[in-house]
Amino acid sequence: MVSYSTTSSKPNTFDLFRRERRFLTHEHDMLRTSLQKFLEKEAVPYIEKWEEEKYTPREFYEKLGAQGFLCPQVQPEYGGLGLDFGFNLVLAEELHRVGVGTLASTSSSIIVPYLERFGNEEQKKRYLPKCVSGEVTTSVAMTEPGIGSDLASMSTAAIRERDHYIVNGQKTFISNGINASLFFVAVKTDPKATPARKGVSILLVDADTPGFFRGRKLxxxxxxxxxxxxxxxxxxxxxxxxxxxxxxxxxxxxxEKLQQERLLIALGAMVIAEEMLKTTMSYVKERHAFGKPISSFQNTQFEIAEMATELKMAQTFLDDLTEKHMQGGNFVTQISMAKWFITEMARKMSIRCLQLHGGYGFMEEYPIARRYRDVAVMPIYGGTTEIMKNIIAKNLGL
Structure with missing residues (x-):
């Protein structure tokens, strides 16, 4: 079984990072090992540079595709391997673990499935093989200035003129907007529809489409x-x-696809939480104050104990949900719970771990500084914490 482990000199020490997940097999473990080696060579040495440049080069995604890591779920007739969601999970976990290139997971596991599920045969044959190879990277464009989570209120309009749609409007906060060559754009094809959501359609927009421009890099x-x-x-x-x-x-x-998206966001937050706690535990054992390691202070021990308990409970809940999702169940309420709770847990944990690092946590040379920044948005995108609570309350009959 796949597990995460840390070495310990005490045989009875509880291993917080070991998890046996029945839905992951030896084949998933083989992919994880191969991907870890790839990232150690092709990503880790360049992370600092990519952070400074505010950009992960397109070549990185092409290399992922060349090694067969992208879109593992795509069927063989379109160039994929037809693998189960566990392989998407492994891809997401390892990219979040090193903290770079996570849009490869977003494209493979969240955006491309829209094309697999709703695309026609011509569209699938045109785009899916290139998504698998990394030649085409994707981006989804929903958010507009001023509308936030109120997707039905978008104003970007697509008016049909014979064999074309004429699109006018603006999107913002679009991830992978520089790298992407194919955009899944939510538009209003019927601005007068009642209710408004019935007027929303999705267009596949190629990057070289006349009249389409990339704006500011935010x-x-x-x-x-x-x-x-x-x-x-x-x-x-x-x-x-x-x-x-x-x-x-x-x-x-x-x-329809939000369940998988939110599950993957919760998964990413979980991995970041694991990495923050793991590095903090190592730091407090090595850092000395007043002649002894700060791990011996009661406050440090209580903080670590609380975070470890929250993490283990969240791991158990998320693993159960993931297995059910892989079996094809519909668990919108529970996944909404996981999305808000785990992302908020990770955000709070980043503050606590930074505090335990003291002044060094504020220095860029320590990974907790970047984790602190990166996790801050996770309770916002993919549906805010407030939206998740609304869904839960509604489904509880309130």
Whole structure:
């Protein structure tokens, strides 16, 4: 079984990072080992540079594709391996563990599945093999200035003129906007629809589409190696053949895939929490104050004990949900619980771990500084904590 472990000189010491997950097999373990070796060579030495440049080069994604790490779930007739969600999980975990290139997981496990599920045969044959190889990277464009979580209120309009849609509007906070060559853009094809969500459709927009422009590369608090941009549409001409699925169904397509997206966000937050606690435990054992390691102070021990307990409980809950998700169940309420609780837990943990590092935690040379910045947005994207609580309350019958 796949497990995470740390060495211990005490045979009876509880191993916080060891987890036996029945849904992961030897084949998943083999992928993890291969991916870890790849990232150690192709990502870890360059992370600092990519953070400074606010960009992960396209070549990194192409190398991932060349090694067979991207889109493992895509069926063989479209160039993939037809593997189960456990392989997507391994990809997400290891990318979050090193803290770079996480958009490879987003593209493979969140965006490309829209094409697999709702695309027609021509669209699948045109794009899926290139997504698997890394030649095409994807981005989803939903958010607009001023609308936040109220997706149905978007104003980007796509008006049909014969065999094209004429698209006008603006998107913001779009991850992978620089690297992406294929954009899944949520638009209003019927601005007068009632309710408004019935007027939303999704268009596949190629990066070289006339009238489509990338705007500013946005400056962010964290996740610096992941580029985030604005997108601008000025009479952009998108072929009617690039409509994903049916007109007016875009909102429902997006909602259908949110369970997997939020599960993966919770998974990413869990990995970051594990890494923060692991590095902090090592630090407090090595750092001395007043003649003894700070791990011997009662306050340090209580802080670590509390975080370890929260982490273990969250691990158990998330592993159970992941197994159920892989079996095809619908667990929107529980996944909403996991998304808000685990991302908030990780954000709070970043503060506590930074505090235990003292002044050194504020220095960029220590990884806790970057983790502190990077985790801050996780309770926001993919559905805010407040939205998650609304879903839970509604499904509890309130």
């Amino acid at each position: 400056k962010k608090l964290g996740q610096h190696s992941t580029d985030t941009v604005e997108l601008i549409f000025e009479d952009a001409r998108v072929p009617v053949g690039n409509l994903l699925g049916e007109e007016g169904q875009g909102f429902y397509y997006l909602m």
